[in-house]
Amino acid sequence: MPKRLTKWLLTAVLLYGCTTAQERKFKQYYLQGQLLYEKHCSNCHQPNGSGLKNLYPPLALSDFLKNNPEKTLCLMRHGLTGEVVVNNITFNQPMPGIPSLTDLEIAEIATYIYNSWGNKRGLVEVQEAERVLRSCIE
Template identity: 50%
Template sequence: MNRIFTILCAALLLSACGSYESFQNEATKEYSSEQMKKFAKYMIQGKTLYTSYCSNCHQADGAGLGKVYPPLAKADYMLTDMSRSLCIIKNGMQGEIKVNGVLYSQKMPDNNSLTDLEVAEIATYINNSWGNAKGLVSVKTVQKSLANCKD
């Protein structure tokens, strides 16, 4: 029921705005109107999901939490390997990780309850917020990446 309410609110917001320019970035400047609609929906839903699943540790601004939790904003680790990042969003991770030259070792729990669409929405939001500009992350990309995750 919450998901339906969120989708209805997103649709209302999108129709009220009449434009998707506020979502456009360097990666999406060539998107068609239909592609921008989909991108905007992913961004809105992705932000909601990010707030629920990720922001407690990585913070609302993606800056991370000191040397405990790594940043996602302009994070070299995440932006250089989409497949690995999608696996981490869904399956969590443990062990050391180096992000922007800083080592982190806090365990990240899995999010196995997330659907492939929800992973795509979160990844789209993260990859297009706080100075990141990577465009839409498709469900197909998520499915392919998750099928090849290393244990």
């Protein structure tokens, strides 16, 4: 077999051979979500999801995140006001929404935060985000 072809085949196997389409999609969403998180969310919630004192609630192992998957998608676009309790600590400071985020971007950010810092939920599909985001109460 020509050397170039062997090399190409090896690369192809390394890139695709051991992963399913679903795993590749997960990785793509996760990496894109990380970039978006760092741009739009990490100032407040911190790069490691720890939050900041009693100002910004944590996302790492947050029970709110775990118990409110639909609200979590909605609040990225529409923001959140009023009292919110996260891991037994009460926060009450408005979070501004980011209306410019698309359904896909919200699915990507959700995939990232739901699978980082000890959180584990798997892929949040864009179709799922679309369905939920249509039903948000502003």
